[in-house]
Amino acid sequence: MKIPSKYIENAVNQISSLPGIGKRTALRLVLQLMSRSREEIEDFSNAFTLMKDNVKKCNTCGNVSDVHVCTICSNTSRDKSIICVVEDIRDILAIEATESYKGIYHVLGGIISPMDGIGPNDLNISSLVDRAQQESVKEIIFALSATMEGDTTNFFLYRKLRSLNISISSLSRGVSVGAELQYADEITLSRSLLNRQPFEV
Amino acid sequence: MKIPSKYIENAVNQISSLPGIGKRTALRLVLQLMSRSREEIEDFSNAFTLMKDNVKKCNTCGNVSDVHVCTICSNTSRDKSIICVVEDIRDILAIEATESYKGIYHVLGGIISPMDGIGPNDLNISSLVDRAQQESVKEIIFALSATMEGDTTNFFLYRKLRSLNISISSLSRGVSVGAELQYADEITLSRSLLNRQPFEV
Incomplete structure (x- = not known):
């Protein structure tokens, strides 16, 4: 894909550096951004630097x-x-x-x-x-x-x-609530048999 | 989803404003961004304002x-x-x-x-x-x-x-090259029958 603008190419590279986003999707997103106003794009850009500068980790738990x-x-x-x-x-x-x-x-x-x-x-x-x-x-x-x-x-x-x-x-492991037994995988099913619980009404 | 930081929430809202990206995916991407250095995040942010300021439309064709x-x-x-x-x-x-x-x-x-x-x-x-x-x-x-x-x-x-x-x-419409006929949809197939081409060797 030969993008005819190095600025768009740079933006595409930045967006596609995010996990799970390929070049094609990135181009679609970048073109959508391009169609926004200068102020909207500034708000978009600033969100990330503001986040980096202001978000702290909780001293106790790391949240x-x-x-x-x-x-x-x-x-x-x-x-x-x-x-x-x-x-x-x-x-x-x-x-x-x-x-x-x-x-x-x-x-x-x-x-x-x-x-x-x-x-x-x-x-x-x-x-x-x-x-x-x-x-x-x-x-x-x-x-x-x-x-x-x-x-x-x-x-x-x-x-x-x-x-x-x-x-x-x-955490307990077992069959998901709402799941049909025939579709549960074997390891999960055998684990939920081993860890069976006393039946309570 | 209650995000415990208004800066992260803002970044998530900005990313999920892009077409086809939901809040959950946006949070994953934002947390990945958070783990980058200040410089990398600046490069990321600047890409979009630079693009907006510098990309031009071709006077002739609009590219x-x-x-x-x-x-x-x-x-x-x-x-x-x-x-x-x-x-x-x-x-x-x-x-x-x-x-x-x-x-x-x-x-x-x-x-x-x-x-x-x-x-x-x-x-x-x-x-x-x-x-x-x-x-x-x-x-x-x-x-x-x-x-x-x-x-x-x-x-x-x-x-x-x-x-x-x-x-x-x-552009001609018809069965995609490499496609098996039984999987072509009816409209495409009938169109490619109508627009059949002289066979060339």
């Missing part, structure tokens, strides 16, 4: 925030005795959307993945161990991806935390 | 360009007697990629689409009629989408141009 302690950590009605360990802030948003968790979080910033060159030292693990040693903490929930990398990270964290006098749990 | 006459119009080896009418510059890129067209172009800037409130006056039609009246022009090719809007625009242009002494053609 993003506009202040130094995030709204979840500073909320007095949240249960500070339970810490839910997640990979990144999208997982916090997903769990918050369920409205069924009232504890606080700890953002690892990734999971152990030797293939991507991410080892334990690249993650916020030591700060999790520090937090877990506080007397107020009673339980830690591992809420990482149900992948091999997630399981590896769970095991690594478990070894770091097992000597402490706190309960450690992880 | 985008860094100068006032685009590289195709200023290329002396192109055949100035054939003008190919396209909807937007992406179509120019697609036709140029075939390397089988040596004429010049005319960018309409859209097609007639009453549903989207686009009428003939919103398109670069009068400049096309002016160009077609130049003595050097021998043929005009309609290369618009094979949709009802494209056909409507073709017909409108045809009525504007038919009194001039030039040949008017449009």
